[in-house]
Amino acid sequence: MPDAIFADPRLAAVYDALDGPRDDLPAYLSIADELGARRVVDIGCGTGSLALVLAGSGRTVVGVDPAAASLAVARSKDGAAAVEWHLGGAAKTPQCRADVAMMIGNIAQVFLTDRDWDEALRGVRGALRSRGHVVFETRRPSFRAWEEWAADTGTVTRDVPGAGLVEQRFTLTAVDLPLVSFRFTYRFLSDGAVLVSDSTLRFREREEVEASLAAAGFRVLQVREAPDRPGREDVFIAQRAA
Template identity: 45%
Template sequence: MLHAEFDDARLVSVYDAEYSWSRDDDFFLSVVDETPGSRVLDLGCGTGRLALGLAAAGHTVTGVDPAAASVAAARAKPGADSVTWVDGTSADLPTAAFDVAVMTSHVAQFFVEDAAWRQALTDLRRSLRPGGRLVFDTRDPRDRRWERWNPADSRRSVALPDGSVVEVWTEVTEVRDSVVGFTHHYTLPGGEVVRSTARLRFRDEGELRGSLSEAGFAVERLYGGFGREAVGAGDGELLVIARAVG
């Protein structure tokens, strides 16, 4: 099933158990905190980990995601009433409503087609006030991260809150130009095997800068890791901070 890890409630609970607050979230929080008390859009908010952290830090947060099961999990968490949750996409964003927009957990890579990426950036630009900032992460294709998405390197056991364990592993099914397809395999308690498929786009720095400029953004800072390392010297990431211009 395409994107089952976000749309299947059973797999959403696995995702939530596996990915707790991390240095990735620390990075995004630190950037948003540069604009105290800001109105923040978390596009692709998933199960709400960062959105809730941003709200707890004093920001006014709206979390938007097309995966209803993920948003339902977010709404069920402690403190969820402090965030406005929206089942939707970038097309549903209001105009000039936010000071900062974030896309985390490599959401930017899910916009595989150029037209979809252009539309998302156009929608994000419209949703930001003049001078507002867009912050997102995407994997640097030079790091070739997908080469480590194989059964030997990716196999792990995820403990759920009820004490049961889910076995998870990943395999790459397609590498074509800048697009990588893959499948996550889950062995649930009791033995049922569920699969989640996806395709990601790996855009290089030049492609990112060009598409952002076309959509009305100017890149202010670009890092290669969540410790704000230089590109090529960090975690194999491209961490973009851009400002809405024009």
């Protein structure tokens, strides 16, 4: 079940405005260039930011997400007709013979159990052509991002077109490693409505991720730093074994 921040229509509509600049997108476009990818599947595409950038570069793009509200926002954007949108989770990614499957942001960390993560990787594998690639990022446990999050108690306010002023407050709710949970609370000043979204991420060590990829039929080619968040995240580039 997607978190409310993605699944609630009112929250999905203000997600982009509160998410901040997407400095990560050029790096993934560059990786697609490196890999010669002409057909890309964006898993956990959300409101479509990456999918639309990829499609704008002339690629064939499939966007997949389990949250209908987020897909509705994606479909409303300029250029959305160039993307093939699918409602569903990673485990049931369409078999589209993609050159590359991408999972950016926190997508790889929302699979909390080993079984869910394995099913997601096998779904991704089924979406790729022979020798296709999967690219995703995951936060390094050693950076201990949750300590930084715990200190971030301020409120962000944005004037969102169509919604008016919206306040967003972040709260760290639990650290039970490898799981970290947090809450976003939103207040819509136009009518005083308060909406809450709870999330949990799993922090996996690099060796654990590499072992899970091998078990799912992938060969790790590279592990890079995320250029927009050096020292904080690993970017995995792996190839389908056959």
